[in-house]
Structures are given as structure tokens and as C-alpha cells.
Amino acid sequence: MPLSVQRRREKQKAELRSELVDAAHKLVQEEGYEGLTIRKLAKRVGYAPMSVYSYFADKQDILFALAEDAFETLARRIEEHPSDDPVEALRAVMTEYAAFGLGNPNEYRTVFMTEKTRLPEGRSYEDMEEGNPAMKVLIRRVEACVAAGKLKGDPRAIATMLWTVGHGTISLLITFPFYPFGDPQAYVKRMCDFMLASLSAQDIPSLTETPLHC
Amino acid sequence: MPLSVQRRREKQKAELRSELVDAAHKLVQEEGYEGLTIRKLAKRVGYAPMSVYSYFADKQDILFALAEDAFETLARRIEEHPSDDPVEALRAVMTEYAAFGLGNPNEYRTVFMTEKTRLPEGRSYEDMEEGNPAMKVLIRRVEACVAAGKLKGDPRAIATMLWTVGHGTISLLITFPFYPFGDPQAYVKRMCDFMLASLSAQDIPSLTETPLHC
DNA sequence: GTTGGTTGCCTGACAAAGTTATATACGCTG
DNA sequence: CAGCGTATATAACTTTGTCAGGCAACCAAC
Structure with a gap:
């Protein structure tokens, strides 16, 4: 069933996305607006900096x-x-x-x-x-x-x-x-x-x- | 007369400072908040980027x-x-x-x-x-x-x-x-x-x- | 089961930013 | 004229967002 697989993928993607949003939330709360950087965000979820761009077009999108x-x-x-x-x-x-x-x-x-x-x-x-x-x-x-x-x-x-x-x-x-x-x-x-x-x-x-x- | 000399210096300094503020004003008006950079500011008044720091402690000060x-x-x-x-x-x-x-x-x-x-x-x-x-x-x-x-x-x-x-x-x-x-x-x-x-x-x-x- | 394409993730690099450290040159002081 | 301090310039460092390209895994088809 290709649909199920695709669904699972989408779900995982959505989960990681919301995980990133959550991390961004904490980052802003702790260090302020200027504390929110792509690199810090990626490190917090354990990914490489550029992986963030798989979930968001750019920083504005975040x-x-x-x-x-x-x-x-x-x-x-x-x-x-x-x-x-x-x-x-x-x-x-x-x-x-x-x-x-x-x-x-x-x-x-x-x-x-x-x-x-x-x-x-x-x-x-x-x-x-x-x-x-x-x-x-x-x-x-x-x-x-x-x-x-x-x-x-x-x-x-x-x-x-x-x-x-x-x-x-x-x-x-x-x-x-x-x-x-x-x-x-x-x-x-x-x-x-x-x-x-x-x-x-x-x-x-x-x-x-x-x-x-x- | 050392006082007069000092005064003139202070005046010149104040003038360049207000000139910088004016340039910053125009820069922000034209290009927005993110358009205001030290380098652009310096270029606009014909000085080296670091000369700005003679008049302002840092960007916040500007x-x-x-x-x-x-x-x-x-x-x-x-x-x-x-x-x-x-x-x-x-x-x-x-x-x-x-x-x-x-x-x-x-x-x-x-x-x-x-x-x-x-x-x-x-x-x-x-x-x-x-x-x-x-x-x-x-x-x-x-x-x-x-x-x-x-x-x-x-x-x-x-x-x-x-x-x-x-x-x-x-x-x-x-x-x-x-x-x-x-x-x-x-x-x-x-x-x-x-x-x-x-x-x-x-x-x-x-x-x-x-x-x-x- | 092998092959080719898609997808997700990573490494490296680049330009622009603020800022620090260091050098140079001018003008006042003695 | 010598010395010194201030103002300016040059170069470099760090951090930022973002682009280009590479590697590996998975899915589909023959």
C-alpha cells in the first residue's frame, strides 16, 4: 500500500516539523529573538543545519x-x-x-x-x-x-x-x-x-x- | 587656548555624529531595519566601517x-x-x-x-x-x-x-x-x-x- | 534481485554581518 | 623638533543565512 507508506512519511515529516517549531519556541523563550538561529535549532533536534531547510523554506517560514x-x-x-x-x-x-x-x-x-x-x-x-x-x-x-x-x-x-x-x-x-x-x-x-x-x-x-x- | 580647540573638536565630533544619525535615518527609511548596517553607514558618510565606532559604542547605541x-x-x-x-x-x-x-x-x-x-x-x-x-x-x-x-x-x-x-x-x-x-x-x-x-x-x-x- | 530514480540528510563553502586587534597618520604639547 | 595621543584605516575573526553538491537508503520495475 503506497498510500500508507506515504502517510507515514508525511506524519513523520509533520512530527519533525512540529518538533522543530517546539525547539524554536524554547530557543526564543530562553535566548530571545536573536538566539533563534538555524544552527542552534538544528543542533537542538540533533540534525545538521541544512536539514532544517527540508522542513522550512527559510527563516521567515520558521x-x-x-x-x-x-x-x-x-x-x-x-x-x-x-x-x-x-x-x-x-x-x-x-x-x-x-x-x-x-x-x-x-x-x-x-x-x-x-x-x-x-x-x-x-x-x-x-x-x-x-x-x-x-x-x-x-x-x-x-x-x-x-x-x-x-x-x-x-x-x-x-x-x-x-x-x-x-x-x-x-x-x-x-x-x-x-x-x-x-x-x-x-x-x-x-x-x-x-x-x-x-x-x-x-x-x-x-x-x-x-x-x-x- | 586649549578650551577653544577642545570645543571645536567636540563640535566637529558632534557634527559627524549627527551626520551619521542622519545617514542612518535615511538608510532605515530606504531599505528598512535590516538595511542599516555599520558598513553601509560608513560608506554613506565616506569613512571606513570601523570609524563609526569612534562615535557610537555599538549598533544598539546607533x-x-x-x-x-x-x-x-x-x-x-x-x-x-x-x-x-x-x-x-x-x-x-x-x-x-x-x-x-x-x-x-x-x-x-x-x-x-x-x-x-x-x-x-x-x-x-x-x-x-x-x-x-x-x-x-x-x-x-x-x-x-x-x-x-x-x-x-x-x-x-x-x-x-x-x-x-x-x-x-x-x-x-x-x-x-x-x-x-x-x-x-x-x-x-x-x-x-x-x-x-x-x-x-x-x-x-x-x-x-x-x-x-x- | 538488480537497477535506476527519488528522497532525506550531511559536508563544505560563500557572502555579509558585527566586532576586535593592530597599524598608520595627523595635530597638539613640551 | 621630539613625543604622544587621538582619530582613522586595514585586516582578521566569528557568526549568521543560504547555495551547491554528495552520499546513502528506500521504492518501483524488469
């Missing part, structure tokens, strides 16, 4: 895989913190997002703050949203808030705005650690509370139907 | 100088857009900040999104705020809004929150250009309007006196 993995991990962490209260569930998204970023600053920088001008081959714009499980769960929890009457407006627009503020908060705390933000946790909580209070007071229109005048 | 320069440029651009209406003046800060970031994405990335774990030698935390003219003008314009009764709370806290949201907006637009934000300008305006409306509805406490419970 970074994309790392980003994908990080989004999945983040989504998993978020879903470990559910709540019956839709607002609390939404707050948990922000809290976990911040905890993820502040707990793994190196990886956060690598994944969320490095050039994404090139899309991985065969990916479209929509894939970015569809294939991003963390964004999906955020939108879902916003929808729950809208359904419960706690928020009003377009869920994707609200989710995007929350993402914007969350990202701004985390990345500033990471990039300018010496700026007197006060306690990082407290600043995250402040921004989260502020956003939830402010969003609940407005009707948020969709991102596409913004008034063009002015 | 990036710090570049950041300082960018902050000054940004502050200048903001102050070219004054207004009698304090809220409009504040809005101009956000607009110019966004225009700066979206117009020079390479430099924005280099200055605002790269590792700042190490402070330049002889700088303290306070210098970061004192020596940042862009932050200073932002705080001043927030103070004007507070004085006019348009905003309420601690000016530095309000300014920091505005910076957070502005940075989040710009960096997401830069890092994930394929995400369907809609028109970038419109998204910037949306976030700006949202923040000004939301801030005016609340009394913002200082960053240090956040409630510790919960």
Missing part, C-alpha cells in the same frame, strides 16, 4: 510557524479561563493575552512585533482571521457580550479595538520597561477596565462603514 | 541615537500643528503621531518596536520622560485640555493611555497590514475619536495610585 503555534497556545490558554458572565469571559481574554505577552516577552516580540510584510505561501488575507484561533475566540466572546446586551455594535470591530489596545499595552510595557507605567499588572487592568467601560457606553460601527468625510 | 532623533522630529512635526481648541490640539498629536508612523513604517519599527532592554549609558528612567520631547508636548496638550475642563484626571496618566492606544493602532497596522482593518486613516481616526470621547467621560487616576485589591 517565524510564521512559530506565530501560528503561539496563536494556538494563546487560544488554548484563553479557553482554559471560561466564565458564565460574558463580560468576565471577555476580561479573561485580555488578562490571558497580557499574561502571555508579559510572561513570554521574547516570543511576544518575535511573533507580534516582527515584520509580516510577506505572507506564508498559499495564505490569503482571510486566512489571517480564519486561521487565528485566538482572534476567533475573542470575537466569539465579544459576540456573547453583544447578545447579552452588555456591548453594542459590530463584534469584529469591537474585537479589533480590544486587540489594538491590548497589543499597545503589552508591547509598550515590553519595549519601554523603564517608563514609569507603575505596576504592569495594574496598568493592564486599568486599560482593560477602561476599554470595557468605554465600549459599553457606545455603539461601535463596523470597520468598513466608517464615515469617509472629514 | 539605534538609541536614532530613536532620540525620531522623538525630536516627531515633536517638531506635532508642534507644527497647533490649535486654539485644546481638544483639537490633542487630536493633532494623535494624527501626527499616526502620520509619522504610517509614513515611515521602517523607522517606526526600528525606533518603537525593537528591544530597549538596555538603557543608553548614563540615562535614568526619568530621562526617558524628560528627554522625550514628543511625550512632553503630549502631556502639555493634555494639561491644556484638563485646564479647559475638557478632560479630567492626571495628565500624565491620560497621556500614557493615549500613547498606548496610538502605539497599538500604528504598530498593528504596520505589523499586520493584511488584516482587514479597513482604511488605515479611518481606523486611526476611529481610535482617536473613541479615546477622546471615552476619556472625557471619566476621571483618570494617576498611574501610581491604582487600587491594589482585586
Whole structure:
């Protein structure tokens, strides 16, 4: 059966690939973005440097895989913190997002703050949203808030705005650690509370139907 | 007169240093962050690669100088857009900040999104705020809004929150250009309007006196 | 069972990067 | 004029990503 053999091969290949992603993850976490080199990566899994190129087109490709993995991990962490209260569930998204970023600053920088001008081959714009499980769960929890009457407006627009503020908060705390933000946790909580209070007071229109005048 | 001689030397040194910063600025703008190399920098000012090390300790030091320069440029651009209406003046800060970031994405990335774990030698935390003219003008314009009764709370806290949201907006637009934000300008305006409306509805406490419970 | 092609992995090499060590040349000091 | 220090240049070292090519094992077919 040639299919079975091919399947087994593909599986092995997928396994080694995810093993490489895992090693890259640890490498970034331990030594930072600049610690992630092809040679170190290969040594960690016991292969020659050039063998990495059998699984990834180039270094950018590794970074994309790392980003994908990080989004999945983040989504998993978020879903470990559910709540019956839709607002609390939404707050948990922000809290976990911040905890993820502040707990793994190196990886956060690598994944969320490095050039994404090139899309991985065969990916479209929509894939970015569809294939991003963390964004999906955020939108879902916003929808729950809208359904419960706690928020009003377009869920994707609200989710995007929350993402914007969350990202701004985390990345500033990471990039300018010496700026007197006060306690990082407290600043995250402040921004989260502020956003939830402010969003609940407005009707948020969709991102596409913004008034063009002015 | 040894003093005069020494002064002239210092001046020449400062001039070449700023010439190098200028060249670095152009290099980043033209070729992006990875286009900024010591060798290219030296070639651009007509010196040998190693001569750069007479003016900067290492590459990080160049990036710090570049950041300082960018902050000054940004502050200048903001102050070219004054207004009698304090809220409009504040809005101009956000607009110019966004225009700066979206117009020079390479430099924005280099200055605002790269590792700042190490402070330049002889700088303290306070210098970061004192020596940042862009932050200073932002705080001043927030103070004007507070004085006019348009905003309420601690000016530095309000300014920091505005910076957070502005940075989040710009960096997401830069890092994930394929995400369907809609028109970038419109998204910037949306976030700006949202923040000004939301801030005016609340009394913002200082960053240090956040409630510790919960 | 032997043969040929495909695949996976490795060795070696190259260019470009930051940085260190060493040499040279200019200008001030005595 | 002699000496010295600073500024600049040259060469070399290390590490990086990546290309070219080689070896060995496996699969298919005669």
C-alpha cells in the first residue's frame, strides 16, 4: 500500500516539523529573538543545519510557524479561563493575552512585533482571521457580550479595538520597561477596565462603514 | 587656548555624529531595519566601517541615537500643528503621531518596536520622560485640555493611555497590514475619536495610585 | 534481485554581518 | 623638533543565512 507508506512519511515529516517549531519556541523563550538561529535549532533536534531547510523554506517560514503555534497556545490558554458572565469571559481574554505577552516577552516580540510584510505561501488575507484561533475566540466572546446586551455594535470591530489596545499595552510595557507605567499588572487592568467601560457606553460601527468625510 | 580647540573638536565630533544619525535615518527609511548596517553607514558618510565606532559604542547605541532623533522630529512635526481648541490640539498629536508612523513604517519599527532592554549609558528612567520631547508636548496638550475642563484626571496618566492606544493602532497596522482593518486613516481616526470621547467621560487616576485589591 | 530514480540528510563553502586587534597618520604639547 | 595621543584605516575573526553538491537508503520495475 503506497498510500500508507506515504502517510507515514508525511506524519513523520509533520512530527519533525512540529518538533522543530517546539525547539524554536524554547530557543526564543530562553535566548530571545536573536538566539533563534538555524544552527542552534538544528543542533537542538540533533540534525545538521541544512536539514532544517527540508522542513522550512527559510527563516521567515520558521517565524510564521512559530506565530501560528503561539496563536494556538494563546487560544488554548484563553479557553482554559471560561466564565458564565460574558463580560468576565471577555476580561479573561485580555488578562490571558497580557499574561502571555508579559510572561513570554521574547516570543511576544518575535511573533507580534516582527515584520509580516510577506505572507506564508498559499495564505490569503482571510486566512489571517480564519486561521487565528485566538482572534476567533475573542470575537466569539465579544459576540456573547453583544447578545447579552452588555456591548453594542459590530463584534469584529469591537474585537479589533480590544486587540489594538491590548497589543499597545503589552508591547509598550515590553519595549519601554523603564517608563514609569507603575505596576504592569495594574496598568493592564486599568486599560482593560477602561476599554470595557468605554465600549459599553457606545455603539461601535463596523470597520468598513466608517464615515469617509472629514 | 586649549578650551577653544577642545570645543571645536567636540563640535566637529558632534557634527559627524549627527551626520551619521542622519545617514542612518535615511538608510532605515530606504531599505528598512535590516538595511542599516555599520558598513553601509560608513560608506554613506565616506569613512571606513570601523570609524563609526569612534562615535557610537555599538549598533544598539546607533539605534538609541536614532530613536532620540525620531522623538525630536516627531515633536517638531506635532508642534507644527497647533490649535486654539485644546481638544483639537490633542487630536493633532494623535494624527501626527499616526502620520509619522504610517509614513515611515521602517523607522517606526526600528525606533518603537525593537528591544530597549538596555538603557543608553548614563540615562535614568526619568530621562526617558524628560528627554522625550514628543511625550512632553503630549502631556502639555493634555494639561491644556484638563485646564479647559475638557478632560479630567492626571495628565500624565491620560497621556500614557493615549500613547498606548496610538502605539497599538500604528504598530498593528504596520505589523499586520493584511488584516482587514479597513482604511488605515479611518481606523486611526476611529481610535482617536473613541479615546477622546471615552476619556472625557471619566476621571483618570494617576498611574501610581491604582487600587491594589482585586 | 538488480537497477535506476527519488528522497532525506550531511559536508563544505560563500557572502555579509558585527566586532576586535593592530597599524598608520595627523595635530597638539613640551 | 621630539613625543604622544587621538582619530582613522586595514585586516582578521566569528557568526549568521543560504547555495551547491554528495552520499546513502528506500521504492518501483524488469
